[in-house]
Amino acid sequence: MATLAFFVLAVLAIVSAVVVITHRNPVISAMALAFNLVSIAGFYLLLQAQFIGLLQILVYAGAIMVLILFVVMLLNLRHEPASHRGGLQRWLAILLTAGLVYVLGRAIWTEHAAFPAAPAGFGTVENVGQALFRENFYPFEVISLLLVAAMVGAVLLAKRRL
Amino acid sequence: MALEPRFFLMVSAILFSLGVVGVLTRRGAITILMCVELMLNAGNLAFITFARQAGQQGADGQVYVFFIMTLAAAEAAVGLAIVIALFRLRDTTDVDDVNLLKW
Amino acid sequence: MLDLIWLIPLVPLVGVAINGLWGRRLPLRAVGAIACLAVAVSLLLSIGAVWQLSSLPEGARFHAVSLGTWLPLENLHVAWGFAIDPLSAVMVLVVSGVGFLIHVYSIGYMAHEPDYARFFTYMNLFMAMMLTLVLGDNMLVMFVGWEGVGLCSYLLIGFFYDRPFDARTGLSCADAGRKAFVTNRIGDFAFLIGVLYLAVSYGTLNFASISEAVRHADPASHGMLVAVGILLFLGACGKSAQIPLYVWLPDAMAGPTPVSALIHAATMVTAGVYMVTRMSALYAAAPEAMAVVAAVGALTAIFAATMGITARDIKKILAYSTVSQLGYMFAACGVGAYVAGVFHLMTHAFFKALLFLGAGSVIHGMSDEQDVTKMGGLKAKMPVTFWTMMMATLAISGIPGFAGFFSKDEILAGAWSAGNVWVWGILAAAAGITAFYMFRLIALTFWGRFRGTDEQEHHLHESPTLMTVPLVILAILSVVGGWIGIPAVMTGGADVNLFHHWLAPAITLPGAAHGAAEAAGHGAEAAHSAATEWGLIGLAVAIALVGIFLAVGLYRRGQEAAGRIAASVRPLYNLLRNLYWVDEFYDLVVLRPFYRLSRFFAAFDRWVVDGLVNASGITMDITGQIVKLFQTGYVRNYALMFLFGVVVILAYLVSM
Numbered sequence: 001m002a003t004l005a006f007f008v009l010a011v012l013a014i015v016s017a018v019v020v021i022t023h024r025n026p027v028i029s030a031m032a033l034a035f036n037l038v039s040i041a042g043f044y045l046l047l048q049a050q051f052i053g054l055l056q057i058l059v060y061a062g063a064i065m066v067l068i069l070f071v072v073m074l075l076n077l078r079h080e081p082a083s084h085r086g087g088l089q090r091w092l093a094i095l096l097t098a099g100l101v102y103v104l105g106r107a108i109w110t111e112h113a114a115f116p117a118a119p120a121g122f123g124t125v126e127n128v129g130q131a132l133f134r135e136n137f138y139p140f141e142v143i144s145l146l147l148v149a150a151m152v153g154a155v156l157l158a159k160r161r162l
Numbered sequence: 163m164a165l166e167p168r169f170f171l172m173v174s175a176i177l178f179s180l181g182v183v184g185v186l187t188r189r190g191a192i193t194i195l196m197c198v199e200l201m202l203n204a205g206n207l208a209f210i211t212f213a214r215q216a217g218q219q220g221a222d223g224q225v226y227v228f229f230i231m232t233l234a235a236a237e238a239a240v241g242l243a244i245v246i247a248l249f250r251l252r253d254t255t256d257v258d259d260v261n262l263l264k265w
Numbered sequence: 266m267l268d269l270i271w272l273i274p275l276v277p278l279v280g281v282a283i284n285g286l287w288g289r290r291l292p293l294r295a296v297g298a299i300a301c302l303a304v305a306v307s308l309l310l311s312i313g314a315v316w317q318l319s320s321l322p323e324g325a326r327f328h329a330v331s332l333g334t335w336l337p338l339e340n341l342h343v344a345w346g347f348a349i350d351p352l353s354a355v356m357v358l359v360v361s362g363v364g365f366l367i368h369v370y371s372i373g374y375m376a377h378e379p380d381y382a383r384f385f386t387y388m389n390l391f392m393a394m395m396l397t398l399v400l401g402d403n404m405l406v407m408f409v410g411w412e413g414v415g416l417c418s419y420l421l422i423g424f425f426y427d428r429p430f431d432a433r434t435g436l437s438c439a440d441a442g443r444k445a446f447v448t449n450r451i452g453d454f455a456f457l458i459g460v461l462y463l464a465v466s467y468g469t470l471n472f473a474s475i476s477e478a479v480r481h482a483d484p485a486s487h488g489m490l491v492a493v494g495i496l497l498f499l500g501a502c503g504k505s506a507q508i509p510l511y512v513w514l515p516d517a518m519a520g521p522t523p524v525s526a527l528i529h530a531a532t533m534v535t536a537g538v539y540m541v542t543r544m545s546a547l548y549a550a551a552p553e554a555m556a557v558v559a560a561v562g563a564l565t566a567i568f569a570a571t572m573g574i575t576a577r578d579i580k581k582i583l584a585y586s587t588v589s590q591l592g593y594m595f596a597a598c599g600v601g602a603y604v605a606g607v608f609h610l611m612t613h614a615f616f617k618a619l620l621f622l623g624a625g626s627v628i629h630g631m632s633d634e635q636d637v638t639k640m641g642g643l644k645a646k647m648p649v650t651f652w653t654m655m656m657a658t659l660a661i662s663g664i665p666g667f668a669g670f671f672s673k674d675e676i677l678a679g680a681w682s683a684g685n686v687w688v689w690g691i692l693a694a695a696a697g698i699t700a701f702y703m704f705r706l707i708a709l710t711f712w713g714r715f716r717g718t719d720e721q722e723h724h725l726h727e728s729p730t731l732m733t734v735p736l737v738i739l740a741i742l743s744v745v746g747g748w749i750g751i752p753a754v755m756t757g758g759a760d761v762n763l764f765h766h767w768l769a770p771a772i773t774l775p776g777a778a779h780g781a782a783e784a785a786g787h788g789a790e791a792a793h794s795a796a797t798e799w800g801l802i803g804l805a806v807a808i809a810l811v812g813i814f815l816a817v818g819l820y821r822r823g824q825e826a827a828g829r830i831a832a833s834v835r836p837l838y839n840l841l842r843n844l845y846w847v848d849e850f851y852d853l854v855v856l857r858p859f860y861r862l863s864r865f866f867a868a869f870d871r872w873v874v875d876g877l878v879n880a881s882g883i884t885m886d887i888t889g890q891i892v893k894l895f896q897t898g899y900v901r902n903y904a905l906m907f908l909f910g911v912v913v914i915l916a917y918l919v920s921m
Contacts, residue, residue: 018180021180021188029196036203052210064235068238068242075246103919111167115165118214136225147232150239151239158243185904
């Protein structure tokens, strides 16, 4: 059952990723990306990381995608013009990426391991919360500072007149 | 057939590579940002897989994913702000038009 | 005063500094006065030092002063040392004395030249260098002077750097200076090898130490000593214009006449003779080298004399004469008659300097005409010049009573007593030829009808006092200068040969052990009966007189008679007139291949060496052009390159 779910989700994720990177219309790309993010959330659930899966949907598919769509609408982007520079870039990119896949694949596929039994309460809010506020407390606070900086930066950069 | 970590990692690798191709191939700035999000997500998937594999220390892995998500959000916000500013200047989001840093 | 001998070479350097730096802003009189004063001070110091030296007992006449260490090396220690002994005493007096007279003469002679200060700067520099040469107590200090006089010779020969010199060969004065320097250099190269050989063998270059070491040398080093002797002599051939390196001296006449008088008659060219005499201990242990010296000297004597017969430039006649007389001096040293050689060096300095200064006077009076065939009958209008030059000519011809007679006679006697009949014969023949061409010069210049232009005749005048007084002084010396060396045979056995007494203790003769040099010399002389000696003297004088009569007879009324004889032996005449084509030979065999080699190296330098450098530059340029293409300005291209690097690194890490 889980395996079936995995393969379905895998297909969905990969297909939607392909749509993201190939479709001319940025709105369609954004939609496809949202779909992809949700399937990844599915993966998280399969791996019993419920909290993270939830966050994925809330933050990524919810906030970030909306933000991107906002900007697309704001700039009124319809479609991307075709590249006038020649296909060398495209072919080289595909070639090199194929190489990348091969290298990574070789490293990954040769590791035969199995999932150990999940510890009790793995992936629950409580578990993650404990880890977050105990060992990783300082990074947590610093991240909040980072968010403030990002906010300020975004506002400043996007202003019409300083 | 039981689920093995390497399945998830393989998917993660493929998604990551697709993101790379997208970054290198597309010309719209926003689309490129979307592909970057794709790459980040692939990385997150790998993290969670390893966290699940790690057992008791796995909670730390999820915390890192938490952080990455936060960072991605901040980066998306700032990146989009830059795109808007550039659009105001050049009236286009085509990255090929931003080509002054050359010989 | 003996402790101040180091000042003798240094005082003229003060003149160099003053005239060199500020000479152009000083009035002419001041420049000349400063230069002459510098030399005068050296002369006075020399006289004082020699006086003190003479008060020392005969065998102990030696005083050294060291100004500090020069080369404190592990196996060679050289100091800035000066020393004076009878030999240096003779040299230093001749150099500073004759030098002083010539400086005074130059004040008048060079008065109308621009670059007056430059001339006297170079002259003082020369005096400093020459005095360093003769007063140095080791070979390296002497070599400093040796090279220094070579440099000054170059500077002074090429003094009129923008004037042409020889219409026939196209040589300019600058070329002549260069020829002198380069030819000297060849000799100096051999000289330096000899010096280094000595340094390696004995670990010292001090004359006294070397002489001592040679006296105790073991027979195995004989080959080394012969080699060193010949190498040093080659250096002397360059500096003193012997075969094969004499070719620069006739062309050195491109320089002003006082330069010819000082450098190329009295002082620089005698440096070689001084050096050979100084190394007498070494040559005493290497008889083969001495034989070479004698042979080359004798050959040069007669070879150069023949070239003087047909020469027309008054200075060139005197130049060939100088080469010939230097040959006499070397021949004397080669047969062991060092004292005779140095004696002739001294008397030659007197009468040759006089001849050159007189020639300068003639040229001055003839409005710069130097061809004797265009002169004639100058006796009436230039009496002082005529009579003084006559004294010098009588001296050089070996007429009894004059200085040259005694010195030449001593050389011939030395050759005979050493058993070297060939050398005696060659030198005697050369003496006859010498008398011939000298009287030819006198006859063509001062007797007969005037053959010049009316313009020249109009300006003909005797030279000013500043020029004639040195002539007179030198004329007196040409007469009485020989009287300090009268041989015993002429005084009926009484030994008044002062010069011999003075100089002999400083010289080592072959076969003689320590200090028996004088006895050996005297003994050899006394080995012949008085009759033999008188006979030889008479023969020599007779040969000279024959030469004189021939010359006077042929040239008394101009060259018509000589011209007819020349026409009848045209090939021989051409041979002499073209100086045996030696210069042309050198040009063909040495210079042209050398120039070809130079051109090859120049091309090599330009194409290969520079080519390599340029190639590296071009490589950089091309590399840059290629790398430039990567900077497209497109972000996506940069990202692609980024990915490339990432894949490579990942592959490497994965394969580990």
